[in-house]
Amino acid sequence: MKVLITEYLRINLDTENWECRRCDHVLNSARENYKRGLRVYDRDPREIHKPLLDPQRYARTYSPDPQWCRILEYYCPNCGTMFEAEYLPPGHPPLHDIELDIDALKAQWQGREEVTEPVTGPDLALEKVLLGRKLHAEHEHGHHGHRG
Amino acid sequence: MNDMPQKVELSGEDQLLLDKFLADNRLFLGPDPEIMRNHKIQPRSAMEETALAGGLDPHQVHHVRGLINAALSEAFTMVNQMGAAPGAKWGDLVTGIYTAQGDLAMIAPHGIIAFAACCFYPIRFIIKNWIDDPTVGVRDGDGFIHNDARYGGVHNTDQSMMMPLFYKGELVCWLSSTIHEGENGACEPGGMPAAAESKYDEGIKMSPFKVVENFQLKRDLVTFLQNSVRDPKLQLEDMKVKLHGVMRLRERIIAILDQFGKDMLVGTLRSHLEDTEAEMRRRIREMPDGTTRVLQFMDSSLRENALQKISLAITVKGERMIMDFRGTAPQFMNRSVNTNIASFKAALCTGLLQNIWPDLPHTMAVLSPIEIISDRNSIIDAEGEMPQAMSLMPMFKACVAWTIPMNKFNYSLPHKYSAIIASQYDQAATFIYGGITQHGDVTGNFCGDINGNGQGARSHADGEHSVSPVFGFMCDSGEHEINEEDTPIIRLGAQRIAKDRIGFGKYRGGMGYEQIATARGSGMWGFMTGCEGSKFPSAQGLFGGYSCPSYQLLKIKGINIFEELKKNPKIVEVFDIVRLMNEQPIKGGRYSSNDMGMTFELCDEGEVYMICQGAGGGYGDVLERDPELVMKDLREDLMSHENAWDIYRVVYDREQLVVDVEATAEARAAERRARIARSQPFDTFVAEWVTPEPPAHLPYFGSWDDNRRIYAQNPAINLKVVMDADQLQGVFMPNPKDLQIAALEAQLAAQGAELEACRAAR
Numbered sequence: 006m007k008v009l010i011t012e013y014l015r016i017n018l019d020t021e022n023w024e025c026r027r028c029d030h031v032l033n034s035a036r037e038n039y040k041r042g043l044r045v046y047d048r049d050p051r052e053i054h055k056p057l058l059d060p061q062r063y064a065r066t067y068s069p070d071p072q073w074c075r076i077l078e079y080y081c082p083n084c085g086t087m088f089e090a091e092y093l094p095p096g097h098p099p100l101h102d103i104e105l106d107i108d109a110l111k112a113q114w115q116g117r118e119e120v121t122e123p124v125t126g127p128d129l130a131l132e133k134v135l136l137g138r139k140l141h142a143e144h145e146h147g148h149h150g151h152r153g
Numbered sequence: 154m155n156d157m158p159q160k161v162e163l164s165g166e167d168q169l170l171l172d173k174f175l176a177d178n179r180l181f182l183g184p185d186p187e188i189m190r191n192h193k194i195q196p197r198s199a200m201e202e203t204a205l206a207g208g209l210d211p212h213q214v215h216h217v218r219g220l221i222n223a224a225l226s227e228a229f230t231m232v233n234q235m236g237a238a239p240g241a242k243w244g245d246l247v248t249g250i251y252t253a254q255g256d257l258a259m260i261a262p263h264g265i266i267a268f269a270a271c272c273f274y275p276i277r278f279i280i281k282n283w284i285d286d287p288t289v290g291v292r293d294g295d296g297f298i299h300n301d302a303r304y305g306g307v308h309n310t311d312q313s314m315m316m317p318l319f320y321k322g323e324l325v326c327w328l329s330s331t332i333h334e335g336e337n338g339a340c341e342p343g344g345m346p347a348a349a350e351s352k353y354d355e356g357i358k359m360s361p362f363k364v365v366e367n368f369q370l371k372r373d374l375v376t377f378l379q380n381s382v383r384d385p386k387l388q389l390e391d392m393k394v395k396l397h398g399v400m401r402l403r404e405r406i407i408a409i410l411d412q413f414g415k416d417m418l419v420g421t422l423r424s425h426l427e428d429t430e431a432e433m434r435r436r437i438r439e440m441p442d443g444t445t446r447v448l449q450f451m452d453s454s455l456r457e458n459a460l461q462k463i464s465l466a467i468t469v470k471g472e473r474m475i476m477d478f479r480g481t482a483p484q485f486m487n488r489s490v491n492t493n494i495a496s497f498k499a500a501l502c503t504g505l506l507q508n509i510w511p512d513l514p515h516t517m518a519v520l521s522p523i524e525i526i527s528d529r530n531s532i533i534d535a536e537g538e539m540p541q542a543m544s545l546m547p548m549f550k551a552c553v554a555w556t557i558p559m560n561k562f563n564y565s566l567p568h569k570y571s572a573i574i575a576s577q578y579d580q581a582a583t584f585i586y587g588g589i590t591q592h593g594d595v596t597g598n599f600c601g602d603i604n605g606n607g608q609g610a611r612s613h614a615d616g617e618h619s620v621s622p623v624f625g626f627m628c629d630s631g632e633h634e635i636n637e638e639d640t641p642i643i644r645l646g647a648q649r650i651a652k653d654r655i656g657f658g659k660y661r662g663g664m665g666y667e668q669i670a671t672a673r674g675s676g677m678w679g680f681m682t683g684c685e686g687s688k689f690p691s692a693q694g695l696f697g698g699y700s701c702p703s704y705q706l707l708k709i710k711g712i713n714i715f716e717e718l719k720k721n722p723k724i725v726e727v728f729d730i731v732r733l734m735n736e737q738p739i740k741g742g743r744y745s746s747n748d749m750g751m752t753f754e755l756c757d758e759g760e761v762y763m764i765c766q767g768a769g770g771g772y773g774d775v776l777e778r779d780p781e782l783v784m785k786d787l788r789e790d791l792m793s794h795e796n797a798w799d800i801y802r803v804v805y806d807r808e809q810l811v812v813d814v815e816a817t818a819e820a821r822a823a824e825r826r827a828r829i830a831r832s833q834p835f836d837t838f839v840a841e842w843v844t845p846e847p848p849a850h851l852p853y854f855g856s857w858d859d860n861r862r863i864y865a866q867n868p869a870i871n872l873k874v875v876m877d878a879d880q881l882q883g884v885f886m887p888n889p890k891d892l893q894i895a896a897l898e899a900q901l902a903a904q905g906a907e908l909e910a911c912r913a914a915r
Contacts (some may be wrong), residue, residue: 008565010564010565010738011560011561011564011566011694011696012562012612012659012696012697012772012774013697013774014772019445020707025755035400036187038835040835041224041835041836042835042837043835044828044829044832044833044834044838045833045834045835045838045839045842046699046828046832046833047838049844050383050690052799053657053699053800054690054699054702055653055795055796055799056702057654057731058705058707058731058734058735058746059735060858062734062735062744063734063745065687065746065747065748065833066701066705067653067654067657067702067704067705067747068702068703069688069690069702069703070688070689070691072848072850072851073452073458073460073688073689074450074688074689074690074852076699077844078388078828078832079697079835080825080828080829080832082814082829082834083610084825085824085825085827085828085829086697086774086776086777086825087697087774087775087776087828088697089696089697090694090697090698090699090700091449092450092689092690092693092700092849093847094460094689094851094853095844095848096842096843096844096847096848096858097448097843098839098843098846098857098858099835099839099843100446100447100448101446101559102445102446102447102561103443103445103561104443104444104446105441105442105443106442106446106470109441109442109443110442113441113442117567118567120565120567123564124566124567124568124569125569125572125573125612125613126569126570126571126572126573127570127571127572128571128572128609128611128614129511129512129570129571129572130507130508130511130571130572130574130626131549131572131608131617131620131735133511133626133627134240134617134620134621134626134627137244137263137621137626137627137628137629138629139819140263140627142768
């Protein structure tokens with residue numbers, strides 16, 4: 006039995022390992038931080054969010070300040086898929102972001118069918134927005150208030 | 154040294170007498186921690202027990218719930234249509250119904266959740282303090298007003314009208330309406346003063362008080378309030394609007410009571426709360442046990458850049474969910490970006506319903522089963538004396554705080570209640586304004602653009618552009634023609650999508666749009682902006698998706714665009730921020746790129762101010778983006794060709810936008826190999842990269858490697874303290890102008906010394 010945890014991570018409940026969903030590479034023990042099974046690169050944020058304003062003229066260019074912010078990119082050591090892009094101040098300890106109780110997970114999935122493809126839920130947030138816009142469009146929004 | 158007096162042991166009778174004396178003689182009925190720290194629904198009252206004792210027909214409950222919803226919706230529409238505040242016009246309002254003991258039961262389907270999720274606090278205050286107070290009392294026909302967030306509320310720019318509903322002489326429920334009014338007499342116009350250095354700079358601070366008797370506004374009190382704000386007509390008009398919205402709601406609820414009886418109404422409200430709470434617990438049980446975490450970094454106090462950390466760990470165990478915010482930055486004593494914990498929780502409630510489970514009923518019961526832990530005196534749990542006029546900053550973070558850790562729990566579930574979505578752009582990216590209008594009125598408020606945040610990318614699709622604010626599905630970004638009729642603000646150019654400002658990913662975030670504004674026809678006008686994210690991006694990506702970029706406030710000062718256009722109508726080919734700033738077509742202008750946090754400043758006629766609404770975070774690895782979606786972004790002019798290669802590694806014909814599938818696959822494979830080559834194993838990387846403390850050059854606030862130790866570090870004044878998280882003190886920040894003066898004086902002194910040295914050498 007394997008449980009999908011993110012777009013790129015799954016846990017093999019039988020071997021208790023983290024695995025890459027793209028290349029099936031076994032990363033490390035599911036009882037550890039999955040990041041320990043990945044490779045990391047300290048990316049200058051200006052390489053992704055490139056300066057749009059002329060850096061000769063302006064200090065603020067729409068790029069993040071590399072003295073304040075770095076992007077830690079986490080890659081599968083086998084296939085190079087990027088699992089996470091973690092934005093941190095320089096030198097800040099990476100976050101242990103997923104720490105699941107593996108015994109509880111095993112017990113929980115005993116009564117469930119294995120899911121091999123992720124289920125997509127209904128896009129309720131967008132539905133509500135569209136409904137709100139429809140309602141709004143039905144109303145006359147005339148000028149009111151602030152008249153002298 | 155004097156001897157300390159011995160504690161006197163009181164008899165039971167004397168103790169009771171003392172307790173009564175103290176209760177009867179409280180010198181100040183301030184915000185009550187017993188009320189303000191309790192976000193849970195209360196135990197059933199006797200009235201609720203009676204109503205539910207016989208059991209209710211679920212079909213009839215459903216029917217009554219529908220009628221209440223329709224009544225709330227009708228009252229909402231009334232307030233929306235009649236309200237004068239820009240916030241009311243574009244959906245920044247709510248109507249709600251509360252149980253007799255002050256639990257928020259239901260809100261209007263299109264209303265702002267957080268407004269109502271705060272309003273039960275002042276209602277509970279009224280119940281606790283005013284019902285039995287002979288000088289106040291609560292009677293049929295009374296209405297109460299309030300705006301101070303310290304008694305419950307998002308921020309002091311919102312005003313509520315709260316009315317008890319009596320039926321056959323008995324208090325059966327409470328009704329409310331709240332609008333983001335804007336102006337409130339603060340030290341800056343518009344109601345959200347980033348310049349507030351104490352709570353006494355925040356303008357009028359209404360604790361809950363009676364302003365309506367016999368269903369009529371008390372004109373003496375209305376006049377006092379009008380006299381306290383810059384927009385007295387707005388104050389009067391919207392007080393009337395809210396009152397009559399609530400009165401219509403009251404009529405409808407009384408009709409329900411007449412038809413179905415008190416027990417059915419009371420039972421429906423109570424069972425709605427209990428059913429929602431039960432459903433929440435059921436959904437929590439479905440989640441895996443464990444802990445997921447997220448960090449959020451706010452990079453500005455709106456007076457200076459300062460990195461403030463919000464730390465969140467969500468732990469699930471069975472049907473328990475604990476949100477642990479310990480490790481978060483300490484409160485600022487003289488900056489407005491603090492919030493009290495009650496307001497923060499209301500934003501959490503909003504975020505859960507907006508981003509995670511939008512299908513759940515919009516009631517406080519969704520938050521009721523969740524345990525929330527915070528450090529007292531942190532920026533999200535600030536004490537009452539702290540300024541909190543720009544509490545939106547941490548509260549918007551609360552709205553999106555769920556997205557990353559909850560999706561790390563919920564992705565695995567065999568049944569999902571809604572789509573997986575990365576973080577929405579979470580800044581109040583709009584112009585706040587004030588001054589004298591072209592009609593000669595004094596005013597202050599904000600533009601509806603606040604409602605145009607880009608949606609986060611979804612696990613199955615790109616995010617929608619400028620979809621809604623983080624705090625409400627239903628708000629519209631407004632019609633500028635109406636704004637131009639009311640105020641001297643003129644928009645230059647269309648609302649262009651902010652090209653290349655993208656949260657990249659397999660699916661990209663929805664993008665924001667450019668806002669280019671100037672003023673015309675006013676004797677005195679000015680703007681402020683209150684956003685973070687100019688140095689450290691604000692909307693986070695998910696599962697390998699990138700965040701949005703940083704955003705800036707751009708200005709062209711010292712010009713009059715109207716004069717320039719009169720002289721040469723073609724001087725600006727297109728009002729596009731990047732081109733204007735890089736090409737500088739108007740000679741003699743002072744072009745500057747600034748932090749998105751700007752306190753109020755005057756805008757002379759024809760000077761240009763430019764900001765963007767921002768993009769939502771991206772989803773997934775950029776190398777997995779369908780190349781055809783990359784071409785679509787190019788065709789729609791959302792992105793430059795450089796990014797198609799640099800970010801997405803797509804090989805294509807630039808003229809025809811035809812993808813070379815094979816070459817793209819090869820390029821992407823090569824990039825994946827390059828990633829492996831340039832990176833390090835995690836443990837090796839951590840050993841080299843992690844520092845024991847925050848870098849000395851950063852103004853940094855919050856924990857670093859241990860949530861029990863909180864840093865307050867400001868290199869500008871050589872401040873560095875480390876506090877125990879449970880003993881937090883507020884941080885006092887220097888006046889940025891004092892720092893600037895000191896720097897200039899030092900420069901002057903150094904140059905003076907140099908001059909003296911030159912003279913001495915001659």
